[in-house]
Amino acid sequence: MNDDTNKPKQVIVERRNFLKTAAVTAGAATAGAMAVGNAVTAQAAEVKADLPKSAPKTMPDKQIPRPGSDFMVDVIKTLDIKYVAANPGSSFRSLHESVVNYGGNKMPELITCLHEEASVAIAHGYAKAAGKPMAVMMHGTVGLQHGSMAIYNAWCDRVPIMMFAGNGLDATKRRPGTEWYHSVQDAAAMVRDYVKWDDQPMSLQHFAESTVRAYKIANTSPKEPVLIMAEIDLQEDKIEHESALKIPKLSLSVPSTGDTGALAEAAKMLVEAKKPLIIVDRAVRDQEGVRRLVRLAEALNTPVVDLGGRMNFPTTHYLCQTDLRRELVRDADVILMLEVADPWGQLNSVTDPFKEYRRLAKEDVKTITLSFSDVYLKSNYQDFQRFLSVNMAITGDVQASLPEFIDQVRRATDGPRKQALALRTPKLRADYEAMRAEARTASAVGWDASPISTGRMAAEVWDVIKNEPWSLVVSDRINWARRLWPTTEYHQMLGGSGGQGVGYALPGAVGAALANRDKGLLSVTFQPDGDMMYSPGALWTAAHHKIPLLIVMHNNRGYHQETMHLQRMASLHNRRTDQAWIGNSLENPNIDFAKMAQAHGVWGEGPINNPAALGPALRRALAVVKSGAPALIDVHSQVR
Numbered sequence: 048m049n050d051d052t053n054k055p056k057q058v059i060v061e062r063r064n065f066l067k068t069a070a071v072t073a074g075a076a077t078a079g080a081m082a083v084g085n086a087v088t089a090q091a092a093e094v095k096a097d098l099p100k101s102a103p104k105t106m107p108d109k110q111i112p113r114p115g116s117d118f119m120v121d122v123i124k125t126l127d128i129k130y131v132a133a134n135p136g137s138s139f140r141s142l143h144e145s146v147v148n149y150g151g152n153k154m155p156e157l158i159t160c161l162h163e164e165a166s167v168a169i170a171h172g173y174a175k176a177a178g179k180p181m182a183v184m185m186h187g188t189v190g191l192q193h194g195s196m197a198i199y200n201a202w203c204d205r206v207p208i209m210m211f212a213g214n215g216l217d218a219t220k221r222r223p224g225t226e227w228y229h230s231v232q233d234a235a236a237m238v239r240d241y242v243k244w245d246d247q248p249m250s251l252q253h254f255a256e257s258t259v260r261a262y263k264i265a266n267t268s269p270k271e272p273v274l275i276m277a278e279i280d281l282q283e284d285k286i287e288h289e290s291a292l293k294i295p296k297l298s299l300s301v302p303s304t305g306d307t308g309a310l311a312e313a314a315k316m317l318v319e320a321k322k323p324l325i326i327v328d329r330a331v332r333d334q335e336g337v338r339r340l341v342r343l344a345e346a347l348n349t350p351v352v353d354l355g356g357r358m359n360f361p362t363t364h365y366l367c368q369t370d371l372r373r374e375l376v377r378d379a380d381v382i383l384m385l386e387v388a389d390p391w392g393q394l395n396s397v398t399d400p401f402k403e404y405r406r407l408a409k410e411d412v413k414t415i416t417l418s419f420s421d422v423y424l425k426s427n428y429q430d431f432q433r434f435l436s437v438n439m440a441i442t443g444d445v446q447a448s449l450p451e452f453i454d455q456v457r458r459a460t461d462g463p464r465k466q467a468l469a470l471r472t473p474k475l476r477a478d479y480e481a482m483r484a485e486a487r488t489a490s491a492v493g494w495d496a497s498p499i500s501t502g503r504m505a506a507e508v509w510d511v512i513k514n515e516p517w518s519l520v521v522s523d524r525i526n527w528a529r530r531l532w533p534t535t536e537y538h539q540m541l542g543g544s545g546g547q548g549v550g551y552a553l554p555g556a557v558g559a560a561l562a563n564r565d566k567g568l569l570s571v572t573f574q575p576d577g578d579m580m581y582s583p584g585a586l587w588t589a590a591h592h593k594i595p596l597l598i599v600m601h602n603n604r605g606y607h608q609e610t611m612h613l614q615r616m617a618s619l620h621n622r623r624t625d626q627a628w629i630g631n632s633l634e635n636p637n638i639d640f641a642k643m644a645q646a647h648g649v650w651g652e653g654p655i656n657n658p659a660a661l662g663p664a665l666r667r668a669l670a671v672v673k674s675g676a677p678a679l680i681d682v683h684s685q686v687r
Contacts, residue, residue, distance in 0.1 A: 113289070115251050116145035116282040122255045122294050124154055126262045128182045128209060130173065130561065131155040132166040134193075136186020138213025138229060141282035143184065155182055158561070158592055161584030163190045165554040167197035167272075169585070170208045172520060172551075172558030174201075175357075175541045177565075178333060180265055181558065184277075185212040187229035191237050196548050201272045202241035203388075203430045204356070204545020205329055207265035208272040209258075210242075215279040235274050240427045243271030251281065252292055259295045267300045268444045269419040304451060305417055305443030313383070313415045313439055314455035318464055320381035320413075323349040326372075326393055329356040330385035330445040334537045337361065339449035340385075346456045348468040350375055350475060355523055356388060358540035363533045365472075365479040370486060370530060376408050385445045386418040391435040400619060417441045417448060430546065486530045498683045499658045501601065502527050507658075508571065508599055511665040515569040515673075520559035521552045524601060525573040538568060550581030553598075557589045560596040560677075569672065571597040574679075576633055576640065577606050583643060589677040590648030597672045598679040599665070600640050602654060606631040607686045644679035653681025 119142055123131075131146060133139075146157055160166040163185050170181040185194050191212055201208050215221045215230040231237075235245035244264045248254035254275070261273040286292070317323045325344060331337055340360055344351050350368040352375060353360045360367050368375060376382070376393060384390050394408040414437040421442060424431050441448075460468065490502030505527035519528055523543030534540055541559055544551035552574055560570035579600070589596055605628065613627035637654075644651030650671045655661050661682065668678035 116141040131182035133184040163194035168554035169558035172555035176559035176562035245274040302444035302447035324379040336446040554585040586647035
């Protein structure tokens with residue numbers, strides 16, 4: 048790994064000798080040798096003086112002109128993987144070299160990351176925006192441990208990622224020291240509870256078959272991360288009997304639809320209901336899915352609550368009544384839940400902190416679920432939420448099942464019933480308009496305040512981007528955007544981290560912006576300050592790879608969710624609440640995020656304290672983003 052900084056001189060000398068040998072053995076050119084020297088850090092700069100000035104006239108006998116990692120790249124190239132994110136590590140050095148030289152650094156192209164958690168989170172955001180997986184390479188034990196939080200987020204968010212991790216299984220071939228610390232008998236065991244599938248191939252043919260299988264598994268609902276271990280010797284040894292190696296042809300599974308009879312029965316229940324309700328979470332995966340869901344809702348003329356795991360339903364449609372969720376759940380007699388992560392939590396609640404049960408829906412409400420939530424569960428991590436007994440649980444892919452579901456609804460709707468459904472329209476429209484008006488009024492509170500209100504921040508950003516093909520790549524940080532922005536396209540709201548893990552927002556936004564760059568979309572994100580500090584190096588990745596992204600800092604200078612938790616505990620304990628900021632404040636000193644951005648090569652401005660200055664600053668930042676680079680505006684904002 049790149050771990051030579053601040054090492055004693057003896058170690059640096061050993062490093063020098065290693066570089067000499069490596070340069071001679073590989074016949075490295077001067078430019079390549081100098082690049083290696085630069086990577087060692089300034090402390091080892093003297094190494095470069097000892098490197099050969101040119102390649103040897105004759106090549107040494109010990110050569111590996113066709114290593115196993117070349118074949119691995121051949122396999123990966125068959126899978127339509129455009130990018131691979133990585134923080135460099137020695138356990139996949141051969142695969143890394145094959146990607147950039149043998150593979151031409153194209154399909155996949157390497158995205159340089161400064162931390163494995165950022166690598167995985169970038170792939171997480173990319174997959175949601177691109178609709179297909181990105182690859183990640185990680186280093187042995189430490190790389191998987193660094194990346195584990197981001198892997199868990201992707202697992203909870205049902206996002207496919209192709210992960211490759213280096214490991215040295217043969218103890219007799221491990222180099223002394225670091226390679227032992229960074230190798231493990233069963234590396235995937237560290238993350239097996241929250242990946243869909245993993246394998247440790249022991250031959251190149253095994254690697255080919257398992258990699259194609261992994262890609263297929265990752266892309267089959269429920270979509271999840273998968274992990275292939277790339278054994279060091281398998282990468283670095285020369286290919287034997289290459290003519291016998293075969294790369295299987297990829298054939299993705301057709302999405303499974305719900306049972307026709309069950310869909311017909313569910314349709315009848317919904318058509319006959321007096322106050323039906325649809326709740327959606329991660330239900331659709333593209334714009335066609337949005338259109339299908341609109342047709343279903345219109346066929347039933349029933350309100351829709353979009354929980355925001357993805358963009359499922361246009362906020363401009365009068366049936367989109369997310370802000371009225373509590374009232375709609377309370378009054379509903381039949382509720383259809385489409386790929387909802389927490390069905391129990393939609394109908395029930397547990398108070399904080401006394402854990403008192405509270406029913407939110409009618410006791411006799413009929414419930415229908417259509418999802419893959421029962422298909423793939425693991426017992427250790429509890430992302431599957433509390434069990435809910437439902438009247439009808441239909442297993443199937445929501446988007447694939449919607450055409451048949453719509454047909455069944457139309458068949459169940461006779462003339463009189465169609466008239467009854469139409470009679471709901473005036474009230475539904477009135478409720479929608481009242482809901483929108485209330486949101487606009489509430490967002491204007493504190494309009495001229497400083498620090499800047501989140502309502503004004505959302506409004507000012509919208510005013511700047513409204514005429515652009517925009518995408519809010521992390522859409523769960525500022526609730527006003529989801530409530531107020533006219534959202535009609537699937538790509539406009541991509542949801543959050545999935546597992547509520549802090550540290551996703553910045554690299555996830557960078558990954559989504561990478562996919563959106565290829566689509567010609569403008570990417571924007573509201574970036575929490577505490578989250579930024581988990582993985583600020585993603586700023587450099589965005590700058591280095593020229594990934595256009597408008598980053599608007601939600602800089603409230605503290606962990607305010609936790610501050611409120613401490614205040615609640617202090618009140619319960621009959622103690623002072625004014626100490627709750629201790630351990631939760633990000634002040635004294637204040638973090639200068641504009642300078643942080645600039646230090647990473649990102650255009651930055653701020654902090655903006657005057658609300659009147661926000662709009663002009665955003666327009667300056669937008670010009671930078673439209674030129675093809677990332678930009679950050681540091682906004683000193685109110686708590687919520």
